[in-house]
Amino acid sequence: MLLRTYVLNTAEKFKEAGLFYGHGTDSPLDDAVYLVYSTLGIGFDLDFERSDRILLMNELEILEARVEQRLRDRKPVAYIVGKAWFCGHAFDVDERVLIPRSPIAELIQNRFQPMLEFPPETVLDLCCGSGCLGISCALEFVDARVEVSDVSADCLEVATGNIRRHDLLGRVQSTKSDLFASLAGKKYDLIVSNPPYVSLAEVETLPAEYQHEPKLALLSGEGGLAIPLEILRRAGSYLNPGGLLVLEVGLGAEALCQRVPEIPFLWMDFAQGGDGVLAIRAEELHRYREYLI
Numbered sequence: 001m002l003l004r005t006y007v008l009n010t011a012e013k014f015k016e017a018g019l020f021y022g023h024g025t026d027s028p029l030d031d032a033v034y035l036v037y038s039t040l041g042i043g044f045d046l047d048f049e050r051s052d053r054i055l056l057m058n059e060l061e062i063l064e065a066r067v068e069q070r071l072r073d074r075k076p077v078a079y080i081v082g083k084a085w086f087c088g089h090a091f092d093v094d095e096r097v098l099i100p101r102s103p104i105a106e107l108i109q110n111r112f113q114p115m116l117e118f119p120p121e122t123v124l125d126l127c128c129g130s131g132c133l134g135i136s137c138a139l140e141f142v143d144a145r146v147e148v149s150d151v152s153a154d155c156l157e158v159a160t161g162n163i164r165r166h167d168l169l170g171r172v173q174s175t176k177s178d179l180f181a182s183l184a185g186k187k188y189d190l191i192v193s194n195p196p197y198v199s200l201a202e203v204e205t206l207p208a209e210y211q212h213e214p215k216l217a218l219l220s221g222e223g224g225l226a227i228p229l230e231i232l233r234r235a236g237s238y239l240n241p242g243g244l245l246v247l248e249v250g251l252g253a254e255a256l257c258q259r260v261p262e263i264p265f266l267w268m269d270f271a272q273g274g275d276g277v278l279a280i281r282a283e284e285l286h287r288y289r290e291y292l293i
Helices: 003-017 028-040 057-073 077-081 104-109 132-140 153-165 200-205 208-212 226-238 250-259 282-287
Strands: 083-086 089-092 122-126 145-150 172-176 188-193 239-248 277-281
Touching: 003 028, 003 057, 028 057, 028 077, 057 077, 077 083, 083 132, 089 132, 089 153, 104 132, 104 239, 122 132, 132 145, 132 153, 132 172, 132 188, 145 153, 153 172, 188 226, 226 239, 226 250, 226 282, 239 282, 277 282
Parallel strands: 122 145, 122 188, 145 172, 188 239
Antiparallel strands: 083 089, 239 277
């Protein structure tokens, strides 16, 4: 069978099955290309519609098993192929970590302009999961020292593997920490965080694909704001003067504004889609801390 025929047939199967797309793809065709190309080790610059490649029997067997897994289990393609893309870089992922998809990627690629007044020398990726935010910052800011931290030892194992993958062991370190608990005395120019921010009620309504992701990385108290609020309370003490916190709260943005209307969060706009990401400076975190207590 021709590659282009297989991709189109797979896309049609995905469409008919009513799968959910939101873990790096947004359509049945994108999902099919992601699965087929990643399985075969094909670069995404190849236009399958112009390809005359014929799939070998052993390739078809592997592909059929993976397509069936996507259809039967509703498992996201990134978990099936063990790889996700973020900021144009490949990251190893499995069901111990969330699949990278934060809109913060766009901010990294834009070097956090115009919020950052200078390139950061020290960066913290708090609640790092796969380490994609911190590692992408290290690749963008080549003189920065980066720390990635998470409460989950499983996440840190995946993150450390990705640090090795990108040859950053000398500049990116991983630390096991329950938020800031193991980071006493440290200061950073930039803290980026995509923490758990989903309520229990929201988790129960998510599509089946999300049920493969670790609940520890999603749940944040009954209302979804427990962890983001704790980060806001404490982050100022870990930022250098002029330092910046970039925090993703997703659908919790409206609830956060209602909870602390006194704080003038700067909400990010994204050309590539996404919302629910705020930025706030160290000085503002100190100034408005009383409203977070």
